[in-house]
Amino acid sequence: MRELKTDVLVVGGGPAGLSAAASAAGAGANVLIVEGDLHLGGQLVKQSHKFFGSKEEYAGTRGFEIAKILREEIANCEDRVEIMLNTTVSGYYREERVVTAMVGEEEYLRIVPKKIVIASGAQERLIPFPNNDIPGVYGAGAVQTLMNVYGVVPGKRVLMIGAGNIGLIVSYQLMQAGVEVAAILEAMPRIGGYWVHAAKVRRLGVPILLRHSIKRAIGETVVTGAEIYELDDKFNQVGETEVVECDTICLAVGLTPTNELLWQAGCRMKYIPFLCGHVPLRDKCMRTSNEDIWMAGDVSGIEEASAAMIEGRIAGLGAAKALGFNIQDEMFGEYWVRLKNLRAGEVGEKIRAGVLNATVDGWEENA
Amino acid sequence: MDLIDGHPVLDFSHGEKISFNFDGKTMEGFEGEPIAMALHANGVRVYRNTPEMKRPRGFFCAIGKCSSCFMVVDGVPNVRTCVTPLKRGMKVETQNGRGRVELSCDEASRS
Numbered sequence: 282m283r284e285l286k287t288d289v290l291v292v293g294g295g296p297a298g299l300s301a302a303a304s305a306a307g308a309g310a311n312v313l314i315v316e317g318d319l320h321l322g323g324q325l326v327k328q329s330h331k332f333f334g335s336k337e338e339y340a341g342t343r344g345f346e347i348a349k350i351l352r353e354e355i356a357n358c359e360d361r362v363e364i365m366l367n368t369t370v371s372g373y374y375r376e377e378r379v380v381t382a383m384v385g386e387e388e389y390l391r392i393v394p395k396k397i398v399i400a401s402g403a404q405e406r407l408i409p410f411p412n413n414d415i416p417g418v419y420g421a422g423a424v425q426t427l428m429n430v431y432g433v434v435p436g437k438r439v440l441m442i443g444a445g446n447i448g449l450i451v452s453y454q455l456m457q458a459g460v461e462v463a464a465i466l467e468a469m470p471r472i473g474g475y476w477v478h479a480a481k482v483r484r485l486g487v488p489i490l491l492r493h494s495i496k497r498a499i500g501e502t503v504v505t506g507a508e509i510y511e512l513d514d515k516f517n518q519v520g521e522t523e524v525v526e527c528d529t530i531c532l533a534v535g536l537t538p539t540n541e542l543l544w545q546a547g548c549r550m551k552y553i554p555f556l557c558g559h560v561p562l563r564d565k566c567m568r569t570s571n572e573d574i575w576m577a578g579d580v581s582g583i584e585e586a587s588a589a590m591i592e593g594r595i596a597g598l599g600a601a602k603a604l605g606f607n608i609q610d611e612m613f614g615e616y617w618v619r620l621k622n623l624r625a626g627e628v629g630e631k632i633r634a635g636v637l638n639a640t641v642d643g644w645e646e647n648a
Numbered sequence: 649m650d651l652i653d654g655h656p657v658l659d660f661s662h663g664e665k666i667s668f669n670f671d672g673k674t675m676e677g678f679e680g681e682p683i684a685m686a687l688h689a690n691g692v693r694v695y696r697n698t699p700e701m702k703r704p705r706g707f708f709c710a711i712g713k714c715s716s717c718f719m720v721v722d723g724v725p726n727v728r729t730c731v732t733p734l735k736r737g738m739k740v741e742t743q744n745g746r747g748r749v750e751l752s753c754d755e756a757s758r759s
């Protein structure tokens with residue numbers, strides 16, 4: 282088996298991973314970025330809308346353009362950063378501190394890193410209903426990949442499940458791509474996403490049906506429609522089941538951290554609903570309970586690209602510092618302030634509580 | 649191919665147009681883009697049938713995480729077609745059940 286050695290291995294080339302790689306390489310470390318997909322950028326490459334967040338984190342810039350900026354920064358540290366695409370990290374062997382990866386579908390690889398930053402992002406949730414496995418029931422991310430990355434028409438008429446930011450934004454993007462959105466269903470009595478996004482789709486005439494859910498997908502081999510129903514306060518059905526004709530059912534029912542590697546590495550984990558799943562405990566420098574492993578971005582709790590990028594910078598600095606590179610403590614301080622500002626106010630309330638619950642003062646005292 | 653044209657924000661730069669084979673039919677796609685996307689653009693929705701329940705499956709996550717899109721590619725089963733780049737002349741087949749891997753005795757003892 283081929284074996285590679287590196288100072289810092291970064292798992293995942295989304296905004297968190299790219300930022301971590303840039304800051305570790307900037308400090309002098311050699312970095313290897315391993316990305317499972319065919320391109321760098323993670324979720325960013327699928328986002329055609331202008332981002333919210335803070336100015337330092339490119340608010341007002343479209344997602345795929347932010348990915349470009351980060352890719353350019355990485356290209357400028359050329360000799361220090363090596364990139365492997367279409368390569369999936371498949372395991373971490375604690376005793377030997379070896380990582381295994383799969384290049385494409387057939388070649389296996391051993392990677393021996395001194396330090397690791399895990400920035401594997403998030404994966405989509407599925408909700409149970411009969412026929413949810415037939416073709417035409419797609420995750421929102423998959424629909425975005427089809428239409429925003431590869432320019433393929435995902436379907437003719439889409440039923441969106443979930444009125445959080447993702448459901449609303451993807452509905453709008455579908456209409457930009459010329460696809461009809463039959464309706465957006467939301468089980469809760471209120472819209473989860475920002476009002477600006479909801480207003481945009483409403484203006485285009487898409488009904489947002491609150492207190493509604495999907496009963497089953499209709500179709501023998503592919504989706505031809507869906508049965509939907511209204512819910513009362515206790516989530517029981519009220520009234521008749523209705524049939525919606527559609528060829529695509531798009532699930533935007535939330536994300537959960539892609540945390541398998543952290544479990545394998547024996548990192549201490551905690552279930553934190555505000556962060557949307559099991560997340561590793563971390564210190565302020567994003568180090569996990571495994572002294573060789575840092576993490577950043579959605580894998581540490583579902584948040585936003587802006588926070589992912591700052592956490593990435595912090596994790597990259599942390600790993601480089603542990604390797605003995607000269608890093609001033611003020612550099613961390615600046616990023617901590619930016620994170621604090623991002624998470625300020627009412628919108629940041631849940632994230633603040635979640636992060637507080639997941640953060641330890643230091644590992645020595647806690648070991 | 650069912651492609652988006654005249655997008656208000658995005659400009660799609662595709663790779664070279666090439667042909668490949670799906671279950672005996674010749675189809676067109678773009679070199680280097682995932683096989684699953686090319687199939688979808690050609691109207692193909694069912695990528696495999698599950699081993700036990702014989703249920704049809706298409707893709708679901710499109711990021712190589714869910715195994716919904718496994719197909720037989722150039723004779724190799726269980727290929728994640730959503731993250732495997734399309735190549736000229738590729739032979740892509742619907743996967744029925746688990747798929748078979750042919751191992752010669754030599755190969756089996758080597759691994």
Ligand SMILES: Cc1cc2nc3c(=O)[nH]c(=O)nc-3n(C[C@H](O)[C@H](O)[C@H](O)COP(=O)(O)OP(=O)(O)OC[C@H]3O[C@@H](n4cnc5c(N)ncnc54)[C@H](O)[C@@H]3O)c2cc1C
Nearest residue numbers: 293295296297317323324333370401402578579585586587
């Ligand atoms: C519709 C939508 C709209 C959004 N809008 C905004 C917005 O306006 N503003 C904002 O700030 N945020 C927004 N976000 C959120 C933002 O995109 C994410 O928070 C951010 O991308 C998280 O970054 P990340 O690097 O942690 O993860 P990701 O971007 O998910 O990247 C993770 C990367 O890791 C790779 N990977 C995972 N596992 C492995 C492995 N084992 N081996 C190799 N590679 C692996 C993946 O392929 C992926 O490329 C939006 C998200 C969505 C879905």
Ligand code: FES
Nearest residue numbers: 708710714715730
């Ligand atoms: S669609 Fe999920 S692995 Fe390919």
